[in-house]
Amino acid sequence: MSTTVTETSPAIELTQLDSKGQSTYRLSPQTAERLPGNSSGSTHTVSIVEDALQQATEGTQKEFQRKELVQLSALCWGAFLIGWNDATLGPLIPRIQEVYGVGFTVVSMIFVVACIGFCVGALANAYFTDRIPFGKILVLASCLQVIGYAIQSAAPPFPLFVITFAINGVALGIHIAQSNGYVAALNDHTKMGVLHASYGTGAFCSPLVATQFAQLDRWSFHFLTSLGLTLSVIVIDTLVFKFMSQDDCLVHIGRDPGEKSTNENSSNVNQFMGIKAVHVLAAFLLIYVGTEVTIGGWMVTYIIEERGGGPSAGYISSGFWGGLAVGRIALLWVNKKIGEHRVIYLYSLLTIGLQIIIWFVPSLIGGALAVSFVGFLMGPYYPIAMNHAGKILPRWLLTASIGWIAGIGQAGSAILPFVSGAFASRFGIGSLQPFLVVMMVGMAGLWALVPKQVVRRD
Template identity: 55%
Template sequence: MVIGSFTQTIGYAMQASAPPFPLMCISFLLTGWGVALQGAQANGIVAGAKSNAPEKLGLMHAMYGLGAFCSPLVATQFAHRHRWSFHYLVSFAISISSLLALMAVFRGRTHDECLEEIGEPPAQVGTSTDNKYRQIMRQKVVHLLAFWCLVYVGVEVSIGGWTVTYIIQDRGGGPSAGCISSGFFGGLMVGRIALLWVNRKVGERRAVLIYGVLAIALEVIIWRIPSLVGDAVAVSLVGVLLGPMYPILMNQSAKLVAPWLLTGSIGWISGFGQTGSAFLPFLTGALAAKFGIQSLQPFLVTAMSLMMGIWVLIPKSAKRED
């Protein structure tokens, strides 16, 4: 995690200087690699916790929602300035504080040493002599979770990005339409904390289905009812409903995957899922170019329906090589 944070910080330092385009591409490679390394490790550590893992995951991913809520508001302040790249100085400063916090917390200790400090038993170790990657890739449930993650992340990013274009072009929104994106991610943050009690009450698997059906209904309302204010509210509510799904995915992974394979499996699930943030928005743009931005809502409804279909296929339990 410390190495990932350090690499991410280097990437932001490069971006803040507005380097030539090839170097800018390299800087994003560094930040992406750093974020991915931290994401897999952080989810693996928290999801594998023996006490209150769902609540801890909800809180951790709510902080993601907070960052995504603030980011468009911060970026807007720099978008029309001559030195637009100074936006990345904000990211650089936050990344530095994250790096220092990680160094202070872990202090070079192993996972087991950190668990011992908080009174939890060390992580279990598998007895198989087979390569860990081979063990992970043989598990069908890991690939189902990864495909679900791909669709979820794609839907999340498509809503967060393309909805602004939809509101401006189809609903006549003005320059402040960017705030709707912040409203969506703000809803994401709220949902990951406020709906924890629902997850406990009805069960995580059933909660995802309920949230999915309600989110689809709201997307249909956005699609069929032309109201600028109504659409803004509905988009925020969709964020509230989609918010708890990713932490639930991580918690379900911890229940379905052997403990000694958890971090690697989460790395594959989240890494494969992250391709959805590129593929689905790209597909959205291709459809918008051919059929108009009006195609966004039917596309999102279809993608959400696919997401619910995959979720139903994920088994309730999986055999472990304990």
């Protein structure tokens, strides 16, 4: 930044040159005289001018911070809806089985179809990231969700009901990818934690509402609530991001849009597909997201059938998601103290221990509390993985790479619950606990394979 000062009889002119352009401020001589510490000497005048310029710069920075907060709040509301969607099925699965007369394996087809949607969404995000502006693709994804929820709310025949989860899967895959990529570009671990705490908050609230709808004749009207939330996301994203590109949105809050690729002969997809770290992180999140959704989805059925819980057992799912939301904020200081890479191993050891307690101790209350603590300790996994991706991946590939990682990770929310349902159909719902323990051990193993160093790719 350079500053030039020109004294003229009518006014003192300040010209601020920076990366965002040129801003000019004018002070009258009378105003300068009234400023504290002024005298007739030119040295004091220059000092006053510099103070005025500093105040103007501070005002600009505050405005940038305010705009950044507005953008982050909009993305957090979208993350709330994603968490709401993921936690909806837990309390509704027993009712869906009752209404459509299907068993564990058949009802698990919901997760298979959703998985296909998430994978398509991840691929679509990688393709459209550089072709459709950030603000516009967020709105288009939410419009797909409106279609899906509208059909679900009518409780259509089971095959059509299942297909709607593919529509929502595509939309969620795109929305998750774009949100994570944008916040990762801000390079702020706290903001990433807040974004994913919003996801956990939505997942906490959803079972509270879904449990009530599950006991009503019009159980499918729960999806009208989801539809209303989606419409609010569309309105907010339109007003905040105004169909702008990600680079324009970053400049709008005073951020550097970042470096660009020097390789014009290869697409972003081809470039990030050749990076091992992308696929290891995607596999890690696939198991992580699958494990958390399996706990939030099937644990209610497990508690009802194995621990004698009643219809209110759906609130246990809220306890898990609530713990997850709190953990993503409350454990930020622990992550910083121990180190984000090492702390995953500590959390893994503790969650495996708690899961074994749920497995072998036949206590309804004890199991419910342990489930909440599992959620609390698993909460930081996802934001830590996203922060790590932001550290080691090339900046110009960040949105496309994180989109792929998040999309494949979200596919885990379909794959693992389906596998759990298949095992429950064959061996009984008691098979849920050993399955979860194995997945938690697998997560720790995959995290050990994640590179710690920055990946270089021109």
